[in-house]
Amino acid sequence: MCGITGWVGYDHDLSTSTVIDTMTETMACRGPDAAGTWLSPRAALGHRRLSIIDLETGDQPMTADTPNGPVTIVYSGETYNFAELRRELSGRGHRFRTSSDTEVVLHSYLEWGADLVDRLNGMFAFAIWDSRTEKLILARDRMGIKPLYYYPTADGVLFGSEPKAILANPLAEPVVGPDGLREAFTMIKTPGHAIWEGMAEVIPGTLITVDRQGLRSHTYWRLETRRHPDDLDGTVTHVRDLLDDIIGRQLVADVPRCTLLSGGLDSSALTAIAAQQLAAEGERVRSFAVDFSGQEENYQATEFRPTPDAPFVRDVAKQSQTEHADIVLDTADLADPAVRRSVISARDLPTGLGDMDLSLLLLFKAVREHSTVALSGESADEVFGGYRQFFSPVxxxxxxxPWLAEFGKYADRTSSLWNESLLGSLDLRGYTADGYASAVTEIERLDGEDDLEWQMRKISYLHLTRFVRVLLDRKDRMSMAVGLEVRVPFCDHRLVEYVYNAPWAFKNYDGREKSLLRGATRDVLPRSVADRVKSPYPSTQDESYATALREQAGDLLGTPNHPVFDLVDSDRLSTLVGRADNPSMFGRMGLERTLDLAVWFDLYRPAIKIN
Structure with a gap:
């Protein structure tokens, strides 16, 4: 897992440029083990490495010399079928000098050109500079697990794993326009949108080609409607077969591995299967869970989180005999302004989830002290239908x-601190409506599909192409900020395609959420977990955290000229800070969003263009 960046300029001589060093250094956290750059007259590439496979000889940028000139790659991610591809390429006459998956991807390009992406199974973002044709290829994995951004220039392009790498180049200006703010204030993740003016995100499943004629985009994969081939029993069996294969592939690493265990169905199934597979090799799984000081003893059930995680975590750890550790956080950890600053710096955006982002960063930081690779249950809710909005009539x-239909009223409450004039000019409802109308045009309806099945297909598609990308981006940024690689087995495109096209009646055949996953893994789960009602990622219930937020917001009010007050109504913030009681969940979220925005302004000095 790494960070990549680069600059292609057809009217520049980049062979002596030092800017690429600055761009590369912005991603030191993504690759703490090594750094490298590669320069040529028309292209400069940079790489930061987190060593996972082939620790000794897998450094990048990596070049293959050909009779007509070098071909160079910078690569981030993991190709889980690289061993099979290596064998096939060896049979075609290719010779390898490393055991890394990066070299396999490079030789795959030499053999198949841009069509190599059709053969890759994994999470990846890479750039290949082909000096033979002076052409740049940018590619991103099918589900968008690994990020990749680009910024067209007058004579080429800038690119990077994160916006900060691009913004380090003087050609890119840190400007945020109306659509950027709309993206920041909604939860829809419009494909290709990067918040910053002039910058774009490579859409998942897409190739970008840059040459002297300009920039072209090609979609090599998209989520398609197909007829499901199996009955219910066959579907449950095939889901389990896929999970066994996927998890086995993703356990491969030359560094310590672990699982992230919440005690929910997703992470528990993942941990149990991994434990079963490693036990056959004489190994134990290491598992980690996040918790808060005093949370279990003083837990108050809520509509969204009916049960604490800890008892279920213990049940899984005991049954699967994992080597388990709880990462217990207290309010001082969560309320530390330095932690919030690290979160915003990692995300490049003030679009976080409050203490859930803060605790995730701290969890990953603690896990990184013991492991370099972690497997996560992220995206199972989107794949199998786990959220309450899958079942909500609204x-x-x-x-x-669907998540806005179910929770939009809550989002409205958290936006109550924004300036009225700002909200009026942004027209967030209109922007969201346009985004929805555009998204549903991408979906194909099967002949004979009834209205319920069609509506559930739309709900599934929107989660898999919009909502999940918010969470995957969060996961990537928080983990890479501390140099931890987090793998997401439930995002394997084979599983996503198969379950997406299974009938909705299969997905809740037992009257519960995620029936297919439960049925496919019940044999390895404690009964308590198999029967547990879904509970989202945990959030602290300690009232002293909200008190700390109010104190920090009060300090912010002491600097009335802060640019955050171009967006936030200072009188409304002052009223919230001055209340005698602790704020509601929504008031707390408003405080968190305000503090996030303030830190973002301090770090990035963005120029805001509202009109």
Whole structure:
């Protein structure tokens, strides 16, 4: 897992440029083990390495010399089928000098050109500079697990794993326009949008080609509607077969591995299967869970989180005999302004999830002290239908993004601190409506598909192409900020395609959420976990955290000229800070968003263009 960046300029001589060093250094956290750059007259490439496979000889940028000139790659991610591809390429006459998956991807390009992406199974973002044709190829994995951004220039392009790498180049200006703010204030993740003016995100499943004629985009994969081939029993069996294969592939590493265990169905199934597979090799799985000081003893059930995680975590750790550790955080950890600053610096955006981002960063930081690779249950809810909006009549009958149909009223409350004039000019409802209308045009309806099945297909598609990308981006940024590689087995495109096209009746055949996953893994799960009602990622219930937020917001009010008050109504913030009681969940979220925005302004000095 690494960070990549580069600059192609057809009217520049980049062979002596030092800017690429600055761009590369912005991603030191993504690759703490090594750094490298490669220069040529028309292209400069940079790489930061987190060593996972082939620790000794896998450094980048990596070049293959050909009779007509060098071909150079910078690569981030993991190709899980690289061993099979290596054998095939060896049979075709290719010779390898390393045991890394990066070299396999490079030789795959030499053999198949841009069509190599069709053969890759994994999470990846890479750039290949082909000096034979002076052409740049940018590629991103099918589900968008690994990030990749680009910024067209007058004579070429800048690119990077994160916006900060691009913004380090003087050609890129840190400007955020109306659509950027709309993206920041909604939860829809419009494909290709990068918040910053002039910058774009490579859409998952897409290749970008840059040459002297300009920039072209090619979609090599998209989520397609197909007829499901199996009955219910066959579907449950095939899901388990896929999970066994996927998890086995993703356990491969030359560094310590672990699982992230919450005690929910997703992470527990993942941990149990991994433990079963490693036990056959005489190994134990290491598992980690996050918790908060005093949370279990003083837990208050809520509509969203009916049960604490800890008892279920213990049940899984005991049954699967994992080597388990709880990462217990207290309010001082969460309320530390330095932690918030690290979160915003990692994300490049003030679009976080409050203490859930802060605790995730701290969890990953603690895990990194013991492991370099972690497997996560992220995206199982989107794949198998785990969220409450999959079952909500409001979401099913709505004509907007299902999570907004279900929770939009709560989002409205958290936006109550924004300036009225700002909200009026942004027209977030209109932007969301346009985004929804555009998204549903991408979906194909099967002949004979009834109205319920069609509505559930739309809900599934929107989660898999919009909502999940918010969470995957969060996961990537928080983990890479501390040099931890987090793998997401449930995002394997074979599983996503198969389950997406399974009938909705299969997905809740037992009257519960995620029936297919439960049925496929019940044999390895404690009964308590198999029967547990879904509970989202945990959030602290300690009232002293909200008190700390109010104190920090009060300090912010002491600097009335801070640019955050171009977006936030200072009088409304002052009223919230001055209340005698602790704020509601929504008031707390408003405080968190305000503090995030303030840190973002301090770090990035963005120029805001509202009109």
């Amino acid at each position: 979401a099913r009958e709505g004509t907007t993004f």
